[in-house]
Amino acid sequence: MHSVNLGLIGGGTVGSGVWTTLQRNGPLLGARLGVEFQISRVAVKSLEKARLVEFPESIVTDNWRSVVEDPAVQVVLELVGGKTVAREIAIRALELGKPVVTANKALLSAFGEELFATAARHGTNLYYEASVAGGIPIIKVIRESMVGNRILQIAGIVNGTCNYILTRMKLEGAEFSTVLRDAQRLGYAEAEPSLDIDGHDAAHKTGILASLAHGFWVRPETIHTEGIREVTPLDIQFADRLGYTIKLLGMVKELTWQTGENRGQRAIQIAVYPALVPNRHVLASVNHAFNAIAVSGDVVGETLYYGRGAGAEPTASSVLSDLADAALDLVHGCRRRVPPFVPHAREANLIPMAEVVSRYYVRLLVLDRPGVFAGVANILARAHIGISSIIQPEGHAGEVVPVILMIHDATNAVMQKVLIEIEQLPMIKSKPVMFRVEPFE
């Protein structure tokens, strides 16, 4: 039996989860791997604070450097969250040649390239399975299991808060703001919810997956990002009538540029937006705080990975998997066997969202009057945009009613222009709302 000493930095939810599960399943890990894990040092922010776990006094400190620099510590678990101290911890450990395991997607998204370079320079490794989609082993799957595939598409439900809100809106017909408040009360959403509901967290994760799939590091600011604030119960209900469920998706697509001077070139679209998913697709039945990621490869076809995207224990499961890899790599003397990231493509043809051809769901609020629709139809016709279906609930003359248009195949730029024109029509009573439709064909 080999023994591997760990330094745990962070005594919060994730750190405590890792501590507890390692106590519980340490013997099982030992039996499976031939490795005994020992958390020999723990660093927390403050020694005064009450914690989920009572760490033994003899090993706990509020000085992370003393843990990272302890010669006995062989692997560093960076589980503090945030980007500033977390970055210092990771860099210092890597500089000492120690492998780092992290669950920190914000850190990775912002400083991934610096961390990878530091790890390479010092002949060590960085493991980050827990940074995307909690307990779903999506990093290992894309990097190792699908290594023989060109990745054609990734479509991920990677933010549990948004999925929880959208699921409850669908099941209960409730308003976004009502469910959000409830989610905040239950701890599923932060008091400052923007990181989740405006899509930024999903963009961090989508960027990491896109990077692994396509071999160039994606900066989060290049990702077109929309959140779920504009989704109403009405949209969810109409989508269902049309056979769809609205989900916040992180999308990474390989596609062919269809307009302008790049026409015919291959390009990568990376974006986060609420989209209509066909009810027959497995993603549509991923409910509540669960995550799922559909990945299509040119060899394997469509695959999908489902599980809990957050929480102490699902995250701990991925941290333990990384720990196992780190320990095996140490024990077998192959620390860089699978590097954290292999850049193998140039900064590829990232297609701007404006140039992407999509299908759309559009909701208008119109004053119900004879001839009301001619204005809208004319604008669409002039832009050469086809309508695949219209739902117009019967209203009384003079009432304001919703009209739903399903539109196929127009660039996002053309759609933006058209929606601005439509908004100016006299019978249109509010800003048109538009969501993309993902056909999953």
Next chain:
Amino acid sequence: MHSVNLGLIGGGTVGSGVWTTLQRNGPLLGARLGVEFQISRVAVKSLEKARLVEFPESIVTDNWRSVVEDPAVQVVLELVGGKTVAREIAIRALELGKPVVTANKALLSAFGEELFATAARHGTNLYYEASVAGGIPIIKVIRESMVGNRILQIAGIVNGTCNYILTRMKLEGAEFSTVLRDAQRLGYAEAEPSLDIDGHDAAHKTGILASLAHGFWVRPETIHTEGIREVTPLDIQFADRLGYTIKLLGMVKELTWQTGENRGQRAIQIAVYPALVPNRHVLASVNHAFNAIAVSGDVVGETLYYGRGAGAEPTASSVLSDLADAALDLVHGCRRRVPPFVPHAREANLIPMAEVVSRYYVRLLVLDRPGVFAGVANILARAHIGISSIIQPEGHAGEVVPVILMIHDATNAVMQKVLIEIEQLPMIKSKPVMFRVEPFE
């Protein structure tokens, strides 16, 4: 760039698929791994036969030994199927210290322990991701990603033929025999279909997954195995009315023995049978030839993995993933980093199916007459079995009608006994049919 020479044995569907995809995506694999793969020798059964792929004459032979024993060949791909020659090939390669990649679940199921021991003795490795569920990376997931988890339950749709048949029966209301003939015509089912539709293929795969999860090698003959021949469109329709879909499941459950002298002990149930799956569960929406495996761990909670379970390309995707691992292990000098199988438990408490407590769906055909149900109710009451619901379509007096009972929590032994008693009642017009209900709570 490292170079790794492969010996490919088998020029059938899978062998050709691996050849073709390696030609196509070799450069991508090279960029990602820093390894250039070279299929330097190919062995086929007969040089005369027309093939999907034209292998270059200079490298092809009908003598597998010359390939396996060629000193230039570093990794052997055993893709011939069957158990006799395949076993010889694998054993010989392992004896020479060469890593073997196989897609052969029958081989593994029958001779797994011998192959693992041979690999260990000669300091080499055996890789078999493609042997279970085609393109789904379930071996790596259970062995590496869930390594920190006690595996509480595995529920797998692991036979594409059965799932194709059950899906079409549900969507079209068609009879089993009609769909089976059609599946045979389309190549989804063999002319001799028993291996698939009687559950044996699913049992091979379920045994491999159970072995990995629980750390003792499961012999297929210890797996209680039922197929789908008894499922009728009527059952599928009634199940749907009750909120369920019928799927052939490979089940591996950790449970508590509830009867007899072992009462209170932990035990493992391993079985294959058609079961009612709640429609709200993702497994219920896995259709046609797709596979999916739900795995619950004590740390991660419920996870699920979905993809194509067979076919040249999905299988090739898993073979390429194994090839990548084999090559990295060679290049980094860590050939036994993750051994093919680590026995870490004794031949555990395997619970016989008779002792397992399940829920049931029971279909009776009865002569519709006043008082018809008293006899059935008395038998169930005497056995202390509760009925959670009854569906009895209205018929005309004197007609033979189906009656559906949903029964909760009885051992399989008691149910067998009760069904035999019920069958002997005068108004029962055919052998009662019973399927288990998996609640996924």
